[in-house]
Amino acid sequence: MFSNSQFEPNSAFSGGGFMSSQPSQAYETSSSTAKSRDFQGLVPVTVKQIAEASQSGGEKSGIVINGIELTNVSLVGLVCDKDVSKVTEVRFTLDDGTGRIDCKRWVNESFDAREMESVLDGAYVRLNGHLKTFQGKKQLLVFSVRPITDFNEVTFHYIECIHFYSKNSESQLGQQVGDVTQSHMVNSSVTTNQTTTLNPVMSSQNNDGNGRKNLDDMILDYLKQPACTERQQGIHLDEIAQQLKIPKNKLEGVIQSLEGDGLIYSTIDEYHFKHVEL
Amino acid sequence: MDTSSPSAFVNGALLRRYIGQKVRTVVQVIGSDMGSVVGKSTDDLQIFVKGSPPASTTTYLEVIGIAESENSIRAETWTNFGISFDALNYNELCKLANGEFKHLFI
Numbered sequence: 001m002f003s004n005s006q007f008e009p010n011s012a013f014s015g016g017g018f019m020s021s022q023p024s025q026a027y028e029t030s031s032s033t034a035k036s037r038d039f040q041g042l043v044p045v046t047v048k049q050i051a052e053a054s055q056s057g058g059e060k061s062g063i064v065i066n067g068i069e070l071t072n073v074s075l076v077g078l079v080c081d082k083d084v085s086k087v088t089e090v091r092f093t094l095d096d097g098t099g100r101i102d103c104k105r106w107v108n109e110s111f112d113a114r115e116m117e118s119v120l121d122g123a124y125v126r127l128n129g130h131l132k133t134f135q136g137k138k139q140l141l142v143f144s145v146r147p148i149t150d151f152n153e154v155t156f157h158y159i160e161c162i163h164f165y166s167k168n169s170e171s172q173l174g175q176q177v178g179d180v181t182q183s184h185m186v187n188s189s190v191t192t193n194q195t196t197t198l199n200p201v202m203s204s205q206n207n208d209g210n211g212r213k214n215l216d217d218m219i220l221d222y223l224k225q226p227a228c229t230e231r232q233q234g235i236h237l238d239e240i241a242q243q244l245k246i247p248k249n250k251l252e253g254v255i256q257s258l259e260g261d262g263l264i265y266s267t268i269d270e271y272h273f274k275h276v277e278l
Numbered sequence: 279m280d281t282s283s284p285s286a287f288v289n290g291a292l293l294r295r296y297i298g299q300k301v302r303t304v305v306q307v308i309g310s311d312m313g314s315v316v317g318k319s320t321d322d323l324q325i326f327v328k329g330s331p332p333a334s335t336t337t338y339l340e341v342i343g344i345a346e347s348e349n350s351i352r353a354e355t356w357t358n359f360g361i362s363f364d365a366l367n368y369n370e371l372c373k374l375a376n377g378e379f380k381h382l383f384i
Contacts, residue, residue, distance in 0.1 A: 046382050051281045078355070097302050097342070098383050099281030124357060138279050151338070151359040155367045158287070162379045 042128055044074045044160040047099035050131065050138055063131050063138065066168050073140070074128050075101075076148065076157035082121050090116045094127060094140070103129065105142040115145060124148040126157070215254045218244050220263060223275035234267035234274040284384045285342050287375040289368075290323025294348035295376070301351060302342040304359055304368050307335050315339065320369035329353040338363040 045065060050073070053065040062069035077096030084090050090105045107113050119125055125147055129140035148154065222228065222244060228235050237255065241248045255273060258264045264273045285300040286292075293301065305317025305325050315327040317339065327341045329352055336358040343353035375383045 047279070048281050048284065048384070049382055051279050078357075097285045097287070099279065099284060101279055122355070122357075150362075151340070151357075152362075152364050152367065154340075154359075155364065155371050158371055158375065158383075159367070161382060162374055165379065165382055 042072045042074045043068070043070050044157060044164050045070070046158070046161050047075065047077070047094070047096050047101045049098075049161070049165075050101060051099050053138075055133060063133065066165055068168060070131055072128065073131050074126070074157075075140075076124065076126050076154055079119055079123050079125055079145075080121050082119065084116075090119075092119070092121075094125070101138065101140055103127065103140040103142050105145065118147055119145050124151065124154060126153060215244075215246060215250070216258060216263075218246075219251075219254060219258060220275060223264060223273065229275060229277070232267075234272035237271045237273070240273075286384050287372045288345070289321040289372040290319030290325055290349070291321055292372055292376050293319075293325065293345050293351070296345045297347060299345060300343070301345045302340065303351065303372075304338055304340045304363065304365065306337060306365065307339050310335055315341075317341075320365040320372065324349060326350040327353050329356070332356050332358065334358075337361045338365070 043065070049065050050063070053063045053070070055063050062071065064070070075094060075096055077094040080093050080095055080100075082090065082092040088107055090107055092103050092105075093100050094103050105112065105116055107116065125145050127140070127142055127146075128144040129142035132139055132141055219240060222240060223235060237248065237251060240246070240255075241251050244251075246254075255264065259266065259273070262276060264275055266272060267274050283300055285302040286296050288296060288301045288303045290303075293303070303319060303325065305315070305319055305327065307315055307317050308324075309316045310331055313328060313330065315331045315335065317325050317327060319325050326349060327339075327343075328346070328350060329341075329343065331339075331353075335356075338359035338361070340355075340357040340359050341351055341353040342355040342357075343351045346352050
């Protein structure tokens, strides 16, 4: 049920060894609720997207942005309110211009402490973290914070957010469009089927049908004439075509169906017909 | 989580839409003194930034603050964006962030 790709990245970023039992529980539930969705890697988002994200099934369920369940997100913004009063964690707020979000970085190794030392209030950082709801508030359990040195990365991040968003909406839209075109195709194939199969039936009932009925009657009426019934060898197709001004190819079809219906019969050869007298 | 006071990405032309509101922009510094910076916006308009700029500024400077008029900002946050910054990209981002994808930002 848990594919490796879903489970391993989650447990890899489970926030360190302190809370191992708690997060794993959370992940079990979240990944079990997320099993139907594709696992996403590190997704670039804005704080506003996170704020507007929905959470379907309580605190332990995943957070859904743009129809995609997110676990790990990447943000760029300004650090503020850095709080180092606790030994085991560093708290701060990230302001990316679209909103602010509380962040927490567990300090387990000296590496974590060193990385957080370089993160100062007012500095632009690239931050990767695990998105989580805790006591009703969304927060980020950060596993990487790096000061930005090339500020094109700021522009890039927001463009990447737009790109990821539009790519996803496109693929969702694409699916919908695909569905629509598929159903269109199904519909059109149905309609073409209708035009190829049903229409002839319908037309045989309506246009050609009436026409054929008229033609049937015209031909029968012609053959029923005493002048024709008297002729032993029957009437040649050419004559009927000439007299009734029916194209010969059309006439052949009608004659065949009349013959099939037992209303006329061929006489001396397959071109001469007589009316069946009942 | 607080999205009550976002700052809109603006270039020179978009600034007028947000007078009285919080904005962010990147300018190329033309001149600066104690209480202000004169900059060129990413779409080549002149912007006056008031407040207290950092002691030394680089070529590109990001300012976040309140738009006071169509060409001036009272800045609260100043960040040096260095000497090589792609103003064109930023300008396009401003347009996207105020257009089709505005809902991702403000």
